[in-house]
Amino acid sequence: MSGDLQPDIRSLTHVALQNFFLQHGGRKFRADQTYNWLWKKGCQSFDEMTSLSKADRLLLTHHFSFRVAGVDHFQASRDGTLKVVFRTHDDRCVEGVLIPSADRYTACISSQIGCALACNFCATGRLGFSRNLTTGEIFDQVVALSGLAGTRRDEKYTEGGKKKNLENSTVPGHNLSNIVFMGMGEPLLNYENVTQAIDRITSTDGMNLSPQRITVSSVGIPKMIRKMADDGVKFHFALSLHAATDEKRNQLIPVNRKFPLTEVSDSLKYFYRLTGERITIEYILFDRVNDTRSDAQALAGFCKSFPVKINIIQYNQVADSGFVKTSEEKLRAFVEFLEQKNLVINVRKSRGEDIDAACGQLAGKIKQNAMLAEPSTPED
Ligand code: SF4
Known part of the structure; x- marks a missing residue:
């Protein structure tokens, strides 16, 4: 069987792995050992699973692949x-x-x-x-x-x-x-x-890291924010807000037209009511786009509905984007205004400015080079 046709072993739940071994005349604890190799030790090939017998490794190799x-x-x-x-x-x-x-x-x-x-x-x-x-x-x-x-x-x-x-x-x-x-x-x-x-990453039969060390950041999909609350997630949630009026946010984040700020805000109230978790607000400052006093006022207004921590982020320049990093002076004024409103503010300096550190930049270059080198395929 070709490796590409076999299902990825890591798409199986623990129970599915147990069922697999039982169906193939094996014992349940083989599944526990396999699961341990996959998610506690992070192994990426069947050969590494040295506590399994050669026959069991062969059985897995025959039915599954690693993607x-x-x-x-x-x-x-x-x-x-x-x-x-x-x-x-x-x-x-x-x-x-x-x-x-x-x-x-x-x-x-x-x-x-x-x-x-x-x-x-x-x-x-x-x-x-x-x-x-x-x-x-x-x-x-x-x-x-x-x-x-x-x-x-x-x-x-x-x-x-x-x-x-x-x-x-x-x-x-x-x-x-x-x-x-x-x-x-x-x-x-x-x-x-x-x-x-x-x-x-967080379970005891996996990497066993605390969910409190994990933050999921989203531009705000209201239905899914409510689902996170219903599911009782234990990780932190951050909203990439970047503008606190629909007019400005529509210009930055097109999906805001579909999910305007009132809907996002309602879902965050719901999230807070169910989880009691403070929400992190991410706000990238763009020169002359969202960095004025009235922008700060709108942001403070948005943050009234639930407890927040605000991360003010310096823009990591993306070539030809048309957006420019706000000056230090404007950044300071913006932050001072929010602090006067007794909001918790952290300023995040941009990192890796000498490399392609903005999200997607490096992969973008690689994709561009590949397209220059090869004719494009339908998938591209
Ligand atoms: S990855 Fe970029 S385009 Fe996608 S939601 Fe985040 S900021 Fe927007």
Whole structure:
């Protein structure tokens, strides 16, 4: 049987794995061992499952494949930010970013290949949508970035390092202080795979990281925000707001026309009522677009309905986007206004400015180069 025709082993639940072994005359605990190899140890081939008998490994090889998102290459910024390009089994590229601060490491993870929402300031939005990432591919990013954080501590990698040099460091562990779903794609439009990956990252039979270290960031899909609340999720939620009037937000985030701010706000009230969780508001400042006093006033008004923490983010320039980073002076005035309203504000400086660190930039370049090198296929 061809590897490509076999289902990905990581698409199976624990119970489905148990049923598989029972159906094939095996014992349930083989499924537990396999599950452990997949989600606790983060292994990416059947050969690594050395506690299984050769016959069991052969059985798995015969029925399943691994659809791995492997590290292809990375760019290291002067400020320590590491942008990693992963290549999927179907030869597509997706990005993850490792962001150091003091002795902490945050992994920024992608949830989709490309994105259909086409926000005007975003490099990923220009790529269009290819497909959702699988649970395994999301998990692969976490394992690899966690391994890189560990390796980085040991200063074992060098800029431009290739997959070969990284293989020994891709072991899961607790090297990450935070995981944020702020990379390529809209996570709430790949809800099942994202929440399943978070389950594998946080469960005791997986990586066993606290869900309090995880933030899912979305432009705001009201139906899915309500679903998160109904499902009682334990991770944090961040709304990428970027403008607090429909008129301005429509210009930045086209999907706002479909889900205007009142609908988003109502769903956040519902989320807060059910979870009691404070909401993070992400607000990128763009020069002369959303950085005036009246914009700050609108933002303060939007934040009255539920407890929030506001992250003010400096724009990471995307070439030809038409958007420009706000000056330090305007940023300070904006922040001071909000602080006077007793709002909790964090200012996030842009990172990795000397590399293609804005979400989707590096994958965009790779896609562009590939299109120049080869005739386009219908899938592109
Ligand atoms: S900002 Fe997020 S939702 Fe908007 S296009 Fe980029 S990846 Fe998609």
